[in-house]
Amino acid sequence: SPGLIWGRRRRRRLSSPSNVIYICLPFCPDEEAPAAAAAEMAIEESGPGAQNSPYQLRRKTLLPKRTAAASATASACPSKGPMEVRQTHWSAIFLCVLTAVCMCTDLTAPAEQYLQQKLPDEVVLKIFSYLLEQDLCQAACVCKRFSQLANDPILWSRLYMEVFEYTRPMMHPEPGRFYQVSPEEHEHPNPWKESFQQLYKGAHVKPGFAEHFYSNPGRYKGRENMLYYDTIEDALGGVQEAHFDGLIFVHSGIYTDEWIYIESPITMIGAAPGKVADKVVIENTRDSTFVFMEGSEDAYVGYMTIKFNPDDKSAQHHNAHHCLEITVNCSPNIDHCIIRSTCTVGSAVCVSGQGACPTIKHCNISDCENVGLYITDHAQGIYEDNEISNNALAGIWVKNHGNPIIRRNHIHHGRDVGVFTFDHGMGYFENCNIHRNRIAGFEVKAYANPTVVRCEIHHGQTGGIYVHEKGRGQFIENKIYANNFAGVWITSNSDPTIRGNAIFNGNQGGVYIFGDGRGLIESNDIYGNALAGIQIRTNSCPIVRHNKIHDGQHGGIYVHEKGQGVIEENEVYSNTLAGVWVTTGSTPVLRKNRIHSGKQVGVYFYDNGHGVLEDNDIYNHMYSGVQIRTGSNPKIRRNKIWGGQNGGILVYNSGLCSVPLALFCLMCAYVCV
Numbered sequence: 001s002p003g004l005i006w007g008r009r010r011r012r013r014l015s016s017p018s019n020v021i022y023i024c025l026p027f028c029p030d031e032e033a034p035a036a037a038a039a040e041m042a043i044e045e046s047g048p049g050a051q052n053s054p055y056q057l058r059r060k061t062l063l064p065k066r067t068a069a070a071s072a073t074a075s076a077c078p079s080k081g082p083m084e085v086r087q088t089h090w091s092a093i094f095l096c097v098l099t100a101v102c103m104c105t106d107l108t109a110p111a112e113q114y115l116q117q118k119l120p121d122e123v124v125l126k127i128f129s130y131l132l133e134q135d136l137c138q139a140a141c142v143c144k145r146f147s148q149l150a151n152d153p154i155l156w157s158r159l160y161m162e163v164f165e166y167t168r169p170m171m172h173p174e175p176g177r178f179y180q181v182s183p184e185e186h187e188h189p190n191p192w193k194e195s196f197q198q199l200y201k202g203a204h205v206k207p208g209f210a211e212h213f214y215s216n217p218g219r220y221k222g223r224e225n226m227l228y229y230d231t232i233e234d235a236l237g238g239v240q241e242a243h244f245d246g247l248i249f250v251h252s253g254i255y256t257d258e259w260i261y262i263e264s265p266i267t268m269i270g271a272a273p274g275k276v277a278d279k280v281v282i283e284n285t286r287d288s289t290f291v292f293m294e295g296s297e298d299a300y301v302g303y304m305t306i307k308f309n310p311d312d313k314s315a316q317h318h319n320a321h322h323c324l325e326i327t328v329n330c331s332p333n334i335d336h337c338i339i340r341s342t343c344t345v346g347s348a349v350c351v352s353g354q355g356a357c358p359t360i361k362h363c364n365i366s367d368c369e370n371v372g373l374y375i376t377d378h379a380q381g382i383y384e385d386n387e388i389s390n391n392a393l394a395g396i397w398v399k400n401h402g403n404p405i406i407r408r409n410h411i412h413h414g415r416d417v418g419v420f421t422f423d424h425g426m427g428y429f430e431n432c433n434i435h436r437n438r439i440a441g442f443e444v445k446a447y448a449n450p451t452v453v454r455c456e457i458h459h460g461q462t463g464g465i466y467v468h469e470k471g472r473g474q475f476i477e478n479k480i481y482a483n484n485f486a487g488v489w490i491t492s493n494s495d496p497t498i499r500g501n502a503i504f505n506g507n508q509g510g511v512y513i514f515g516d517g518r519g520l521i522e523s524n525d526i527y528g529n530a531l532a533g534i535q536i537r538t539n540s541c542p543i544v545r546h547n548k549i550h551d552g553q554h555g556g557i558y559v560h561e562k563g564q565g566v567i568e569e570n571e572v573y574s575n576t577l578a579g580v581w582v583t584t585g586s587t588p589v590l591r592k593n594r595i596h597s598g599k600q601v602g603v604y605f606y607d608n609g610h611g612v613l614e615d616n617d618i619y620n621h622m623y624s625g626v627q628i629r630t631g632s633n634p635k636i637r638r639n640k641i642w643g644g645q646n647g648g649i650l651v652y653n654s655g656l657c658s659v660p661l662a663l664f665c666l667m668c669a670y671v672c673v
Helices: 033-046 056-061 063-076 090-104 111-118 121-128 133-139 144-150 153-164 191-199 210-215 232-240 316-320 661-668
Strands: 009-013 022-026 170-174 177-180 203-205 227-229 247-251 253-256 260-262 267-271 280-284 290-292 300-302 305-308 324-326 333-335 338-341 349-352 359-361 364-366 373-376 382-384 387-389 396-399 405-407 410-412 419-422 428-430 433-435 442-445 451-453 456-458 465-468 474-476 479-481 488-490 497-499 502-504 511-513 520-522 525-527 534-537 543-545 548-550 557-560 566-568 571-573 580-583 589-591 594-596 603-606 612-614 617-619 626-629 635-637 640-642 649-652
Touching (some): 133 153, 170 191, 210 227, 227 232, 232 247, 232 260
Parallel strands (some): 203 247, 260 290, 267 300, 290 324, 305 338, 338 364, 349 373, 382 405, 405 428, 410 433, 442 465, 474 497, 502 525, 534 557, 548 571, 557 580, 566 589, 594 617, 612 635
Antiparallel strands (some): 009 022, 170 177
8 A cells, every 4th residue: 555655665585595585664764654654544545445445444453553563673673584584473474565565566556456466376375484374374364365375285284294294194083093194195185284283282292392492482473282392201291280182292203211101091193204103212121111001091102113122131020011011991092103022021012901902003013022912811902904023922922811803914924823822812813914934823722712714824834723732713714825734733632613714735734633633624625735635643533524625736635543533525526646545543434525536546445444435426536436455444335436447446455345235236337346
């Protein structure tokens, strides 16, 4: 407005020499200047066209007053740098811009037209870049154009990174849920501002910054509600004293030997650029790094590295020390954390006690010198999408009625077993990838009874699944393959259910049952194994039914050394050796099986092999359908034996058999004995 331009003018530099903006500020030569400016403004606003301006109220009440203040500041203060400019209220800066525009353009046009139409976006954005978040929000309320420019993602990303350090927006749509997004792909037009709003009420742990922040209130005007602490312990104390709501940002750095006992529903999250968890490290050398106690329901810890690194790694007093210790009646959320322990006598994560029910997701529990995840004493919890690898003992231990839900975990390259359930341990394991562990991928012992569904258990340096010493368990619809020993081992009075699995390409057998083992082996697809698809020995007595056992490099089913069991309604075909072998005092019952297309014998009894062969369909073998020799004496009844290229039943070398007359007549209709 022409009424604002009077007296001498001088220039003030607002940025670095490489990118300079000059804004002309009024200069006051005497004390009457503010009054003259106010008078001229009043005359202009009362003249023709005054009612047509959308900024009448703002011009009447703010512009004269701010002009005087700006003039006084210009005459009394030295030139300011960019950070000092942020201390100036945004409306004063706009007044300076308006003055500069009026001096350089047609002075008869309304000033607001220059702000709305003429002033380049780049100039407005440069000015906005000196504002803090609250001033930007106020600027967005001025007009439609300012609203668009004040919501520029680049402006907000700079502010956001200054406060939170994240190089991608961290969304927090609801309690206990955080995730980073790609700004280009996110549905919100300005995810930086959206995340700023969601995270704004948190306190910050930033060593060395707290004193600077509180000693420079002018620089951070508008951020009075932010709290800064030097240590995590101080921030937890602030929660206890109700200084803030419990959202704590732990910024980049290494935090050592702090006593972090959580007994309230706090939220603690790492804040750093790039891969956040790598740059926020919390470690302890004397005690458990994090301890969750009763009262920490719904607490959240995420996006950080948590270490337990005792000086004396083998001391007995570290038996009770862990990276994370979750005790009775608490259910915290642990998310996107890296968990490490060099202690040889305590697990990395210990979940213990009735009511201990955490949610642990997207964590990496690796390279620990003991057990990775230990769940015991009726503890439960949900453990999803974690990577558990290269631990000295089991990746996961479940014992003493522990009953977790474990989904989509990647458990691999352990220096011991992958998952170990024992002493009445339970649990539901779904869609886990368990491979390349030094011992079995999954071990069940001592009345443990887990449920394992749709997992992949493969490339074990010994076996895939090992059930022993009265272990139980349900193994359903898993893929078990490429293990060095048998895909499934069952022994010592164990009684698991193996149902609907694909067990294939093992370097030894498919299912190996020995030492008084039992179990239900049902509806599995067993193929391509180096030894027998199913092997039963030493007084074992499983139920084997509805399986497909085929294309093995050895036999289909091998029963020996007094093996027993009921083998019924299976399809056994295309194996390199006999479809079924029965030998050395074994007495299985083979009933209603289809045994066909073998490259040798269909059913082979030798060396005192006995048992019952009834209601089977045995056909199309390269040799005879049934061979009996060397003291074997099975009972054979109601079978169809046909298409054998070397006869139906071949009895020789002191072999015996009991063949009813009706069966003999039926068999002769197909091929001569």
